[in-house]
Amino acid sequence: MALAHAILATLLDSSQSGYDLRKCFEGSVGFFWQASFQQIYRELGKLEEQGLVQSEAIAQQGRPDKKVFAVTAEGEAFLQAWIRTPCEMAPIRDDLLVKMFAGFLVPKVEMLAELKEHRSLHQERLAIYQQIQRNAYANPENLSEKELFHYLTLCGGIQYEQGWLNWCEEAISILTKSSASSVSPQ
Amino acid sequence: MALAHAILATLLDSSQSGYDLRKCFEGSVGFFWQASFQQIYRELGKLEEQGLVQSEAIAQQGRPDKKVFAVTAEGEAFLQAWIRTPCEMAPIRDDLLVKMFAGFLVPKVEMLAELKEHRSLHQERLAIYQQIQRNAYANPENLSEKELFHYLTLCGGIQYEQGWLNWCEEAISILTKSSASSVSPQ
DNA sequence: ACTATATATTCAACTAATTGATTATGTCAA
DNA sequence: TTGACATAATCAATTAGTTGAATATATAGT
Structure with a gap:
């Protein structure tokens, strides 16, 4: 399961909201992972519970408020540990x-x-x-x-x-x- | 969801048991699809319920009995119809x-x-x-x-x-x- | 005024996939 | 005769992913 890790890796590049993450996943980050916004929000919730990311509510003028997520020190350590464990080849399913x-x-x-x-x-x-x-x-x-x-x-x-x-x-x-x-x- | 279709396509090539299917999926068929035997057995059960495959119990000497699955006419039509509907590019998740x-x-x-x-x-x-x-x-x-x-x-x-x-x-x-x-x- | 689009998030229901164990039988080698 | 391996199938529990909808605000175009 690498969705959590893909989110952490993306947030490490720049802290952002679930909505922005979703745009990343259909855009530039799409060449290594793809996910729907429902998946992303659910996963962000779990990651916050585990203390791997933390959110800050940002009020915006003319737009709904947003929650910007940032990777915590624990989150970075968690990602680093995962990167160090060997992984298998991705299975083909086409x-x-x-x-x-x-x-x-x-x-x-x-x-x-x-x-x-x-x-x-x-x-x-x-x-x-x-x-x-x-x-x-x-x-x-x-x-x-x-x-x-x-x-x-x-x-x-x-x-x-x-x-x-x-x-x-x-x-x-x-x-x-x-x-x-x-x-x-x- | 193409596991059902991958199974039908493989059975169309040659009727076989769930166990043999699993071996195909980790062998020669593995270059287009991969699945565990739990997945395969579950899917075969569903396909049989829907009348897309039918099974025949084969008694073997020196080995457990096996159920050989074959694609029915409905199964072939189902597969053909699916092939004719356009599909999307497989998402990258690596x-x-x-x-x-x-x-x-x-x-x-x-x-x-x-x-x-x-x-x-x-x-x-x-x-x-x-x-x-x-x-x-x-x-x-x-x-x-x-x-x-x-x-x-x-x-x-x-x-x-x-x-x-x-x-x-x-x-x-x-x-x-x-x-x-x-x-x-x- | 109405419609579409974009931002921003969440809920509920369902389907698919993974992980781990269990139950049989038989062969082959140490 | 014990252990490892191959055949053959299934169950239970969990995690991951999809589908469809709902809610709310704002902008731009017709």
Whole structure:
């Protein structure tokens, strides 16, 4: 279970509200973890109970009040201890691959359409990550400790998307060739 | 929720017991889905209730009896319908990337050790997949419909592992360079 | 005035996944 | 003959994740 740790790691970068965290998780932090706001609020509650984060109510003009969460010393120690314990490889659980495994059940054109859709989704995502790379990490040699690790995380997201993109291209190419020479089932 | 669909797709390939399914999920089918045997048995129970699979008790000599599950016509239609509905990209949730994001909390040598461990894990996995590729799919041009789709799934696993491997190499290289010139904390 | 969007949080119900144990039978090796 | 391992299945408890809704305030556009 790493949602708690992902939240701590994000808050360590900058203290913020659950709402802002959620935006991080669908934005820049999304290349290593994703979570809904219900999950985030629930987890923040638990973390506060355990004393790993603490909140401060901030009154705002023209907007609802917000609770800004910050990592405590215990929270940092907890995160550090977790980082030091070895972890397993993340298991693959991908709907599109399951579909592909039984793809002979539908006409090839339909599988091709889904593959092309995913290709463009991964292309978009990759383009976003590469833009972050160009804008924020123009010369990786001169980064601070913290920035360097954030940069490595971004690189992970890029490799991941690149991998999927390669596969989409490969699968489209193979399926296109084979459907040119044979008739698809219904 | 694609566990049910992953089970149906696997059973469609060959009818088998929950125990055998579990072995598939940690073996060759593992490049698109992973599940524990508790999950599999529970899901098989549900699928049987819904009439999507049916079981036959097989008495064995020298071993406990087993229940072999087969996909019904309804099960196949159900799977086909699911394949035809578009799906989203799989979200990334990777412990190692979370660790990396807050990697500045521990000495670089420790992060490097973890990265090297994961590099070898991904290398091993990739080697297994590539061996399957060489053994079972020596010339992808002459595959049957079904085999072709299974082959594409394998390609997905290969690209995935290759992507992580690339990242491990990249991260190790960058961290090694930077730790040569600076002292680690802690 | 009405609608949509954005900020900010929470509740309730449900489904999925993990962890750990339990119950059988049989084989093989020390 | 004891222990380790493989086959085969299930139960109970807990944790994690999803879905859908509700509440409240403010801004911008039609």
